[in-house]
Each structure stands twice: as structure tokens, then as C-alpha cells.
Amino acid sequence: MLAALLYGKEDLRLEDVDSPIPNIGEIVIKVGVATTCGTDLKVWRRGGHARMLKPPTLFGHEVVGEIVSLGENVTGWTIGDRVVANNSAPCMNCFFCHRQEYSLCPHLLFNNGTFAEYLKIPAPIVQHNLLAVPPNLPNSLAAMTEPLACVLHGVASSNVQPANRVVVIGDGAIGLMFVAVLTHQLTAEVILFGGQEKRLHIGQQLGASYTFNYHEITNLPTVVRDLTEGWGADVVIEATGVPEVWETAIACGRPGATINLFG
Numbered sequence: 418m419l420a421a422l423l424y425g426k427e428d429l430r431l432e433d434v435d436s437p438i439p440n441i442g443e444i445v446i447k448v449g450v451a452t453t454c455g456t457d458l459k460v461w462r463r464g465g466h467a468r469m470l471k472p473p474t475l476f477g478h479e480v481v482g483e484i485v486s487l488g489e490n491v492t493g494w495t496i497g498d499r500v501v502a503n504n505s506a507p508c509m510n511c512f513f514c515h516r517q518e519y520s521l522c523p524h525l526l527f528n529n530g531t532f533a534e535y536l537k538i539p540a541p542i543v544q545h546n547l548l549a550v551p552p553n554l555p556n557s558l559a560a561m562t563e564p565l566a567c568v569l570h571g572v573a574s575s576n577v578q579p580a581n582r583v584v585v586i587g588d589g590a591i592g593l594m595f596v597a598v599l600t601h602q603l604t605a606e607v608i609l610f611g612g613q614e615k616r617l618h619i620g621q622q623l624g625a626s627y628t629f630n631y632h633e634i635t636n637l638p639t640v641v642r643d644l645t646e647g648w649g650a651d652v653v654i655e656a657t658g659v660p661e662v663w664e665t666a667i668a669c670g671r672p673g674a675t676i677n678l679f680g
């Protein structure tokens with residue numbers, strides 16, 4: 418099969434490799450849609466990831482596809498099922514797993530290789546993080562399940578209350594997903610800061626009450642205070658992944674605010 422392999426810093430090669438065969442408890446899917454996220458970009462630029470992968474290796478981790486092969490002892494799934502296979506699974510036995518803080522599990526098993534024709538899904542992911550795709554959901558949207566799940570977890574961890582005033586810094590896919598969830602599920606008043614007018618317009622369509630291009634603003638916290646009677650936001654979500662933005666995010670919050678350095 419044809420697959421993309423990461424060999425090092427900005428060294429991604431398209432090669433012919435053996436098609437995967439499932440072992441006990443595993444499945445193989447035919448890739449329908451594989452998306453590229455900010456993590457993939459960072460790993461490509463850096464040439465690796467301390468926990469997720471070690472080059473040379475198959476690359477990519479967000480995927481939706483169709484089951485084409487089942488290993489022994491796999492139950493509940495059939496050939497032809499459309500599925501989203503998340504890229505990791507916790508051990509379910511450690512300190513953090515016992516507290517349902519699965520993302521902190523030190524023994525997370527990672528799976529890469531979505532930029533290929535076929536992908537083998539390890540048994541722990543089949544058991545814990547394999548999701549059926551509803552018939553009416555297209556692959557293009559189903560492939561966004563993993564980043565959306567991260568956003569939903571971020572909102573749940575941010576103590577957002579209905580009608581809270583929430584600042585979102587960052588207008589990438591993650592920031593825009595935050596806007597959609599905050600406005601539609603929690604009726605929050607969202608102030609969105611971003612760097613691209615097209616994305617800010619999408620933020621408005623998704624429900625942001627205010628949008629600002631931070632390239633045109635010298636002091637974000639002052640803008641926020643002007644919109645909140647001088648107090649600052651109830652919740653601030655940093656969705657840029659840029660450490661220099663962290664101090665700005667903190668300064669945008671009111672006393673007692675929740676600051677989520679999500680990026």
C-alpha cells in the first residue's frame with residue numbers, strides 16, 4: 418500500500434509498504450478521510466514527538482474509515498462498519514485512569530499511520546476508543562471527532578456557566594470549535610481574538626458576540642475590560658499554542674476567572 422512516512426525534521430516521504438494484517442483483538446480499516454492538525458504540523462517541523470512516535474514511522478493520527486479486516490476475538494464490529502479510530506488508548510490501571518483522568522495516563526498507547534491507504538488499529542483502541550459513525554454523517558465531518566472531543570473536554574474543564582463572558586484567543590480550527598460549543602451549548606457571550614479576517618467572519622457565523630483582529634490591537638486585556646465593565650472575562654481560553662500569549666490570556670480574566678491554557 419501507499420503510505421507517508423516521517424523520517425525526520427520536515428522529511429516526509431511517500432512510499433510503498435506492506436499492507437497491515439490484524440493480530441488478536443485488532444482491526445484494519447480502509448482510510449476514508451485523514452485530516453492534518455496542528456500537532457502533525459509541529460511533529461513534522463520538529464522531526465518527532467517524545468511520546469507519540471519515533472522516526473522513521475508511519476504518520477498522521479486523525480481518521481475515519483471502513484473496517485476491512487477483523488482479528489481474532491474482536492466482537493461488536495463487522496466488515497464494512499464505518500468507524501472513527503482515536504489515536505490513543507489509556508491503560509485503565511494507573512493512578513490517573515482510576516480517577517478517570519485518562520489523558521494524563523503515563524502509559525498511553527499511541528497509533529499513527531492515517532496518511533496511508535490502510536491502518537491497523539491496536540486492540541486497546543478497538544476496546545476503548547473506536548466509535549461507530551452514524552449513517553448520515555459524512556466522512557469529512559466524522560474525521561473531526563478527535564479535535565472536537567478535545568474541545569468538549571476543554572469546555573467541561575473550564576467551569577463555564579450559561580451567560581458567562583468568555584474570551585477565546587486563536588481563530589484556528591480549535592478556537593472556532595470552542596466558539597461553536599460555547600455559544601450553542603452554553604449560551605456564553607464569546608469575545609474572539611484571531612489573526613485572519615476570514616476565520617473571524619466564520620467565528621461571527623458560529624455565534625461570537627465580538628471578533629477582533631489582534632494584529633490591529635495593541636492591548637487585548639484593555640479591549641476585554643472595556644466590554645466587561647472593567648472586570649475582565651469570566652473564562653479565558655488560549656487556543657494558539659504560543660507561550661507568549663499565556664500572560665495575555667491571564668490578564669484578560671477578571672479576579673477569580675478560569676484561565677485555560679489549552680493551546
